[in-house]
Amino acid sequence: MNVPLFIFLLSSLGVAFIWLGKKASGQVKSQEDYFLSGRSLGLFPLAMTLLATQLGGGVLMGGAEEAYRSGWVVICYPLGAVLGLLLLGLGFGAKLRRLNVTTIAEIFEKIYGSKRLRKVASILSIVSLFMILVGQGIASRKFFAALGFDGGILFSSFWLILVIYTVLGGLKAVVNTDILQACFILGAFALAFFSTLFGATPDPTTFVASAPQTSVPWLMWLLMPLLYMLIEQDMGQRCFAAKKPKLVSLGSCIAAAILLVACFCPIYFGTMAAKMGIEIPAGSSVLVTAVKALTSPTISTVLICAIMMAIISTADSLLCSISSNLSCDFSFSRKKSSVLASQAITFCVGMSALALTFFFDSVVGMLMFSYELAVSVLFIPITMAVLWKNPKKSAAIVSMVIGGISFFFFPAWITVPLAFTGFAATDAISFTRRGEKGTLNA
Numbered sequence: 001m002n003v004p005l006f007i008f009l010l011s012s013l014g015v016a017f018i019w020l021g022k023k024a025s026g027q028v029k030s031q032e033d034y035f036l037s038g039r040s041l042g043l044f045p046l047a048m049t050l051l052a053t054q055l056g057g058g059v060l061m062g063g064a065e066e067a068y069r070s071g072w073v074v075i076c077y078p079l080g081a082v083l084g085l086l087l088l089g090l091g092f093g094a095k096l097r098r099l100n101v102t103t104i105a106e107i108f109e110k111i112y113g114s115k116r117l118r119k120v121a122s123i124l125s126i127v128s129l130f131m132i133l134v135g136q137g138i139a140s141r142k143f144f145a146a147l148g149f150d151g152g153i154l155f156s157s158f159w160l161i162l163v164i165y166t167v168l169g170g171l172k173a174v175v176n177t178d179i180l181q182a183c184f185i186l187g188a189f190a191l192a193f194f195s196t197l198f199g200a201t202p203d204p205t206t207f208v209a210s211a212p213q214t215s216v217p218w219l220m221w222l223l224m225p226l227l228y229m230l231i232e233q234d235m236g237q238r239c240f241a242a243k244k245p246k247l248v249s250l251g252s253c254i255a256a257a258i259l260l261v262a263c264f265c266p267i268y269f270g271t272m273a274a275k276m277g278i279e280i281p282a283g284s285s286v287l288v289t290a291v292k293a294l295t296s297p298t299i300s301t302v303l304i305c306a307i308m309m310a311i312i313s314t315a316d317s318l319l320c321s322i323s324s325n326l327s328c329d330f331s332f333s334r335k336k337s338s339v340l341a342s343q344a345i346t347f348c349v350g351m352s353a354l355a356l357t358f359f360f361d362s363v364v365g366m367l368m369f370s371y372e373l374a375v376s377v378l379f380i381p382i383t384m385a386v387l388w389k390n391p392k393k394s395a396a397i398v399s400m401v402i403g404g405i406s407f408f409f410f411p412a413w414i415t416v417p418l419a420f421t422g423f424a425a426t427d428a429i430s431f432t433r434r435g436e437k438g439t440l441n442a
Contacts, residue, residue: 055310092230093245095245140159177312273289376406381423
């Protein structure tokens with residue numbers, strides 16, 4: 001790796017992010033501006049921020065690592081995110097925009113008429129998103145350590161920059177940096193990919209997908225990202241921020257198409273590393289090791305910076321989403337337009353996540369716990385609020401209770417149908433009782 005180039009690129013991008021955050025702060029006059037960019041996102045920024053949110057370290061590094069072990073079958077790994085974006089594009093995202101709410105949890109108050117359910121949903125969302133945010137921090141800290149920067153100073157500086165520009169400009173700053181990050185990531189991976197095609201490496205068309213070395217949980221890879229995307233606050237926040245519902249549909253489909261193409265690149269490098277017998281040192285990234293072995297130091301340095309941008313693009317989105325839940329669902333400030341209070345909350349969340357990254361080495365178990373719990377409890381009442389005609393509060397409560405209980409005994413692909421059964425049965429009973437009451441009154 002070219003260390004001077006790495007430091008130069010990272011520093012230049014950091015300065016650019018701070019500048020974009022400062023520029024965005026001048027357009028923030030209210031809480032709606034801060035968390036929803038004034039509901040003014042056009043097609044291009046919307047598509048790019050949806051893409052950047054999903055084009056994170058998990059898809060890139062996780063896809064390469066699984067491909068190294070199991071071959072091309074791991075296309076299922078990012079395919080769940082692609083399908084989730086397509087579902088948003090096929091109408092679900094536009095329906096979310098038409099609700100004219102600020103957070104996903106607010107749906108429980110607007111549709112079901114329950115402030116208490118709104119707070120319960122918000123707490124679950126905050127816990128889930130915060131643990132994922134801490135996980136992003138741990139991944140980036142280990143990433144710096146793997147590159148030889150063990151002191152934590154560079155990582156802390158990098159994280160502080162992320163917090164500062166998010167605090168300054170809210171969602172507008174996040175979207176502006178997402179555009180830069182997405183373009184940088186796509187360009188770096190295109191450069192790395194084509195350099196292997198014209199270099200001295202084997203022809204990738206001669207590769208044959210090897211038999212999986214481990215059991216591949218393809219169903220969960222597809223299902224969990226797909227379902228979670230429809231209920232997670234960071235994706236909902238972008239839908240709510242669009243100028244028009246139609247733009248959500250178009251932007252989601254564009255993001256899905258680009259993500260589908262982009263996710264082939266890390267899987268390609270993972271399978272290539274396995275085919276060539278490249279040894280991956282303990283604790284190292286398959287993607288970084290493969291790119292270092294197969295490309296020049298300059299190209300591998302650019303790609304390493306792109307991976308850092310991928311982690312940032314996910315982390316800043318999570319940070320902004322968590323603070324929107326806290327600020328909008330719990331009313332810490334009496335003034336709805338209190339930008340300062342929202343900025344203070346964002347700063348506290350970001351610094352809390354930074355502190356926790358030094359106390360934990362792995363949060364994978366907790367991440368999966370919170371991830372699946374949110375889907376089990378919230379997926380049915382949220383999607384039914386969007387798709388069902390006049391859904392009842394009692395049906396939402398029953399589905400949440402069934403989903404929460406069954407979560408401890410069954411996987412998500414069983415808990416979700418059980419929660420739906422409870423919702424549909426309760427709603428049908430409520431409808432029948434209303435009909436009988438109307439008949440008696442007549």
